[in-house]
Amino acid sequence: VEGAAEHAIPFSRVKDAERLRDRIDEILARGGPASAVVVGGGYSGVELACNLKDRFGDMADVSLVHRGDRCLEPAVDYNRDSGARRMASLGVRALMRTGVESVGQGTITLKGEDGELREEACDVCVWTAGVRASDxxxxxxxxxxxxxxxxxxxxxxxxxxxxxxxxxxxxxxxxxxxxxxxxxxxxxxxxxxxxxxxxxxxxxGGVPVNFRYHALGEMLTLGSAAASLASPLFGFNAKGQLAH
Ligand SMILES: Cc1cc2nc3c(=O)[nH]c(=O)nc-3n(C[C@H](O)[C@H](O)[C@H](O)COP(=O)(O)OP(=O)(O)OC[C@H]3O[C@@H](n4cnc5c(N)ncnc54)[C@H](O)[C@@H]3O)c2cc1C
Incomplete structure (x- = not known):
């Protein structure tokens, strides 16, 4: 995506997290207002959007942009639902069926399902979408x-x-x-x-085994005081502060 390599912060290495932390600190130090956009509605994107909104409060608008119909597509239903509710209660603007056309210095251009291009202010763009393995x-x-x-x-x-x-x-x-x-x-x-x-x-000369995956469960942190965990294997779900 045009401009993403220069202007968006990836989210896979420690140095990415440090870069994001520095950007957040800059915005907090100047007291906002700011606009943050998280690209990708997977686990990292939803966790990050909730944490950013929690951190910024009213100082920044936080949006999550996702190409699909709903966030957390591969998640356990319980966690998908908790994630959507938590984003709504925190005031994260979740834009489904929306793609990113380009990222610029302080701007992002989005394309919704109506095909219209919209340029918006964007002080920090974090890119969690489109994971690719090493070449x-x-x-x-x-x-x-x-x-x-x-x-x-x-x-x-x-x-x-x-x-x-x-x-x-x-x-x-x-x-x-x-x-x-x-x-x-x-x-x-x-x-x-x-x-x-x-x-x-x-x-x-022993007998090899086929790998069989038994998911123990999955956990999401949804801000500084909330989380969601679900384990179909153990028949256990929890959310909110208890799960955190
Ligand atoms: C932001 C984020 C949050 C995540 N959260 C979760 C979570 O909550 N729960 C969860 O289960 N999973 C989570 N994951 C996924 C999880 O981190 C990975 O699935 C897991 O680390 C995969 O392990 P791996 O050993 O395959 O690869 P890695 O952990 O990436 O390890 C590969 C290692 O190989 C090294 N390496 C690379 N090239 C070479 C080379 N040529 N020679 C020698 N060494 C090399 C790398 O430096 C690295 O240390 C998250 C991932 C991200 C990015």
């Missing part, structure tokens, strides 16, 4: 998806390789029941157990 896999000549993730078997072996494994965010993994594993730390840790077992099996 190292392509450079190594491995079979990858359009997002650059490495295709693996349910045993987490790299496609076409007998003794090479890939796990975590880099792996495009369908588990033993053909469920696609998400890019989360919880998935990566569970895959590590399966890969360790399979490497041991390769060395000792």
């Amino acid at each position: 190292q896999a392509e450079a190594l000549g491995l079979e990858t998806t359009d997002e650059g993730r490495v295709r693996v078997s349910p045993q987490l072996r790299v496609s076409g390789q007998q003794r090479v494994y890939c796990l975590g965010d880099m792996a495009d993994c369908k588990d033993a029941l053909s469920d696609r594993a998400g890019a989360t730390a919880q998935v990566a840790l569970a895959q590590a157990d399966a890969v360790a077992w399979n490497i041991h099996a390769d060395i000792t």
Whole structure:
């Protein structure tokens, strides 16, 4: 997207978080008013929008821009609902079916479902949408998806390789029941157990296992004093201050 690399702050590394913190501190120091836009309605986007609004209060308008029909699409229903309610109660402006056309110095241009372009003030734009894997896999000549993730078997072996494994965010993994594993730390840790077992099996002539993901649950922080957690496995949900 035009101008995003120069003017939007990404949100994946510690240095991104530090850059965002400095930008927030600048706005707080001058006492606002300001306009903040979070791009992407996934877990990071919703958590960030709630936290920004909590931090700024009336000093800044916070908007969340999302291409899809609803935020937190892959989330457990309970958490998706809690996230939407929390954004509404904090006063985060959630713009669904909206894309970003360009980001400029102090501005952002949005395109809604009516196709109209709207330029708005934007003092801080944080970009959480469109995660892409490292291009190292392509450079190594491995079979990858359009997002650059490495295709693996349910045993987490790299496609076409007998003794090479890939796990975590880099792996495009369908588990033993053909469920696609998400890019989360919880998935990566569970895959590590399966890969360790399979490497041991390769060395000792043992029986390899297919990876099967059992989601323990998911948690979202929705500002400094609220959260939402849901565990279908344990039949437990909580939200608000209790969950925090
Ligand atoms: C803002 C944010 C919030 C998140 N929140 C959650 C959450 O609440 N819960 C959750 O489950 N998941 C969360 N995730 C996702 C989670 O962080 C990842 O799914 C998880 O870290 C994936 O683990 P990984 O080992 O595959 O990759 P990483 O954790 O990215 O580790 C890869 C490591 O490899 C190193 N590396 C890269 N290239 C090379 C190389 N050529 N040689 C050697 N080393 C190299 C990198 O420096 C890095 O240390 C979040 C992610 C982000 C960005």
